[in-house]
Amino acid sequence: MSELRVPQIVKILLEDDTLLQDWVVFAEILEAPSHRITSLRKQRNLSILTYHELLRELLLDWSSRLGKVATISLLVNLLKENHFVQSSEKLEDLQTISGNNCISSSFVNQNAINWDKQVLFGVQHPVRSFVGREKELKELDDLLTDGISPLAVISGLGGMGKSELVKKFVMITSPERIRVANWVNGDAFETLISSIEEFAKFLHLPITDPWTKKVLSPIALLENIVTLVKPHVESTSGFWLFIIDNVDNVYQEIELIVKLLLPFRQCFIIITSRRRDIFLGESEFIGLQELGDADAVKFVNKSIRIPQLDDDVKKLCKVLQNFPLALSQAVAFIKQQQRISLQGEGYRISHYLAEYNTKGKQLLSQKLQLSDYENTTLIALNVTIEKMRKDHGRCGNIAYYLLELVSLLNPDGITVKHLENLLLQILPVDLYQAIKQDNEMTPVVQLLVIYSLVKVNNFVVTIHRMVQKVTRVRTQEEENGVPPVQLNTRETKILNDLLIHVNPKVNKNTKSEMIHILSIMYHTGKYVYLVRTYSTIPNKVYNQLVILSMFREGYEFAVKFFTLLQNTMGEHSFDTLAMQHTIARSLEHVGEWDKSSQTYEQVYHKMVKYLGKRHEETLVAGSNFSFLLWSLDKFEESFALAKLIHKERCKIYEPGNENIITSNKGMAMGLQSLGRHDEARSLYEDVLKWEISVKGEFSPRAVATRHNLAYGQFLQGNxxxxxxxxxxxxxxxxxxxxxxxxxxxxxxxxxxxxLSELGEQEEALNLMEEVVKVREKGLGDKHPYTVKAVDAIAKIKAKLCEEIELNNNN
Incomplete structure (x- = not known):
């Protein structure tokens, strides 16, 4: 009998307003530690924690402490005794209906890994219609056997079957040779992290640090995975197959993963990519082309169970140029028509070719600049889409809107819920009601799956990149290769509707959602009209990326949009200057302080000239520049600029205004760095009083000011x-x-x-090592803050050695 999971219970508790108002009482009846309740209260007061997260934490803590004693019956009794009537009654009903009394806090399979058998994670079976590729499969087999090169890159155009080839290789290779095989998605940093975390969970490895309780970095997780997997593989003559799918850009984490795995002789890495130059010179290259004639015919006959005329099959393969993705589209279409059309099983390849030729002539008349491969796939896709809309009515139309939307997002990791939220922004009113009231989202997604347009796994949608590309061609049909300056294409209208929705809600997006927001913004960048109309959004997007510590993505985004704004709004417009200011901030965040300083200086002087020396954006840029100068140990320059900013703000704002308080803080920092500690402390204390009264005692700003006061004590030797x-x-x-x-x-x-100054070197060393780990993960190993922490470790170790040597001599 399955257990009731914590999310089911939380859902019921969230409906009880009395419990939410008195959640501290609820925490106390669960006997949560007092320090934990204090921490949760602070986080709740600052809106860091939602009620859903709060209740989940309390229940997980309670069930983990009590183990099997933590039952639904006990929870119901506790709720009743404390007059939480609504939630107690609903939980009792749920228990009666389900017949369950146990609470499960686990989200992963708890069965132990059986290392005596082949261990597979994330590796799916290839499509049943897989044919051919004998040459490439043998190449992979030879590489595995020889062991000369532990890294293979499979490259080919989108839709050539790179991923299917790897799946087939795993399935036909003896379990004795491949002892462990895992599949991770390398398309983007976020999806890579998610894949590695899921693999760690599968292996029952903790994904959080046992002391800090925070999620480990992907490299730290992988190190733990290697430690676990390596001895099990080494005890056999087999291999660990590590598959990284869809690597079209080599970013730092991919290089670190490969570097970490290469020394293990029984690990074989396979990377799939559309690029031919991935790890060039370090890997064996296997290129994929279209299917051979015999294999293409075999693929069609194997896929369509109802016998077709040989000449028709050969003609279909010839027309579609043996391209696997185009053939898959055609086969899926024909099979669906055999199920639902008037011809039924009488619907044949010849009918499909007739429709294909009609669409082909229409496309050829548009003179689109596409490769043969793209053109073939586009025609096949058009046939599918038009029929889907015609045969499936409202559901088919919504499915088409959804396909258009997905074509503008990152191709991987799109949750159905996020899709639904975005889809509602672009639907006409009648179709909007169908989603909101009639709950048609599920059959809509299923329809796209039936026609082989998307794949869905655990409520996460993936679309093939080539399907994305040719779908976008459809949405740009009115464009004819000329960037529009108004909403005269489907793509610009969809982007416009999405941007209206995105604008006020940028700061609500999670890391995984921001990947898709970035994709929307990059597509927006193609259209002058949209860049002009929504010129304020890029800075909002960047600010959210910083909040989420997505510094690298933020820098790339800022550079691209600065150029776009410069070309569309003019070099000296407010939005362009604000984005140049953002580039300076992004360079600071990624540790390029010298370049950041140069950019700050340029943009600050431009702002003084074109916006005015008292414009708030000018003053913010000057304040940020002052802080960077302080970081570069240019204390006198930093203080002079901070003093100037403070002087200008005092002319604009009344005493007690938040901007004046910010300037006071900048002044205090400058005074402190120049050794004027009494003046600095007095200013900081005034700032802290304001922050506590307005922002709260435990607000990030108030805590930061208390840090600055402590830093002053440190500088004075106290x-x-x-x-x-x-x-x-x-x-x-x-x-x-x-x-x-x-x-x-x-x-x-x-x-x-x-601690080091007080002679407590061991404790200082342990703490500084924690700092290095956090900074390496959040800032990178080359960031100045990380380098400073690494240098500090060397100095602390030197002091520790001196102390040990001194003690030995004594």
């Missing part, structure tokens, strides 16, 4: 006093922001230096 303050701040930041937050790491950095 290590005992500053230690106590830093310890309190680290604890508060850990509870409110998390142990892995960069601000927490900054306070830990100074606490570690403080």
């Amino acid at each position: 290590y005992v006093g500053s230690r106590k303050q830093f310890e309190t701040i680290v604890k508060e930041q850990g509870e409110v922001m998390g142990e892995m937050h960069l601000s927490t790491a900054t306070s830990k950095y100074w606490l570690a230096l403080n």
Whole structure:
């Protein structure tokens, strides 16, 4: 009998307003530790934690402490005794209906891995109609056997069957030779992380640090995976097959993964890519072309169970040029028509070819600049889409809107829920009601799956990149190769509707959702009209990327949109200058401080000239520039600029205005760095009073100011006093922001230096090593802050060695 899962219980508790208002009482009856309740209260007050997350944490903690004693019956009784009537009654009903009394907090299969058998993760079976590729399969087999090159790259155009080839190779190779095989998606950094985390869960490895309780970096996770898998593989004569799918850009994490796995002689890495130059010189290259004539005919006959005329099959293959994706589209279409059309099983290849020829003539008249492969796939796709819309009415029309939408997103990792939210923004009113009231989302997605237009796994949608590309060609048909300046194509109208929705809600998106928002923005960049109309959105997008610590993605985005805004709005427009300011910030975030300083200086002077020296954007840029100068140890320049910004703001705002408070903080930082500690402390204390009264005692701003006060004590040599303050701040930041937050790491950095000055080298060393891990993950190993922490470790170790040597001599 299956157990009731925590999310089911949370859903019921969320409907009880009394419980939500008195959630502290609920936490107390679950006997949650008092320090945990205090931490949750702070996070809830700052809106860091939703009620859903709060209740989930309380229940998971309760069930993990009590184990099997934590039952639905016990929870119902506790709720009744404390007068939470609504939730107790609903839980009791759920228990009666389901017949379950146990609570499961687990989200993964708890059965132990049987290492005596082949272990597969994420590797699906190839399509049943897979044919041919004997030459390529033998090449892979030879590479595995020889062991000379542990890295193979399979390259080919989208839709040539790269992924299917790898799936087939795994399935036909003896389990004794492939002991472990896992599949990760390398299309983007976020999907790579998700794949590795899921693999770790599958192996029952923790994905969080046992001390900090925060998610481990993908490299740290992989190191743990290697530690677990390696001895099991080494005890056999077999191999570990590590598959990285859809790597079209070599980013840092991909290189680190390959570097980490290559030394293990029994690990064979396979990468699929549309590019031919991935890991050039370091790998064996296998290129995929279209199917051979015999294999293409075999594919069609194997896929369409109802016998077809040989000449028709050969003609279909010839027309579609033996391209696997186009053949798959055609076969899926023919099979569906045999199920639903008037001809039924009498619908034959000849009928399809007639429709294909009609669409082909229409497309040829448009003179689109497409390759033969793209043109063939586009015609096949058009045949499918038109028939789907015609035969499936409202559902077919919604499915087409959905396909158009997906063509503008990242091709992987699109949750059905996120799709639905975006889809509702582009649908006409009648179709909108069908989704909202009639719940037609599921059959719509299923229809796209039936016609082989998308794939769905665990409510996550994936679309083939070539299907995306040719779908976008359809949405641009009115364009005829000339970038439009108004909404005269389907694509521009869809993007316009999406941008209206995205604009006010950018700061609500998660990391995985921001990947798709970035895709929408990059498509927007093709259209002058849209760039002009929504010129304020890019800065909002960048700010959210920074909040989510997506610094690398933010830099790439800022550079691209600065050029676009410069070309469309003019070099000196507000939005262009604001985006140049954003580039300076992004360079600062990724650790390119010298380049950032140059950019800050340029944009600040431009803003003074074209926006005015008292424009708030000018003052913000000047304030940020001042902070960077401080980071570069240019204290006098930093203070002079901070003083100038403060002076201008005092002419604009009343005392107590938030902008004045921000300037006071900048002034205090400058005074502190110049050794004027009493003046700095006085300013900081005034700032802190305002922040506590307006923002809250445990707000990030107030905590940061307390950090600055502790730093002042440290600079003055009061290590005992500053230690106590830093310890309190680290604890508060850990509870409110998390142990892995960069601000927490900054306070830990100074606490570690403080401990070192007090002679507590071992504790200082352990703490500084934590700082390095956080900064490497969040900023990269070459960022100045990371380098400073690494240098600090070397100095602490040197002191530790001196102490040991001194003790030995004594």
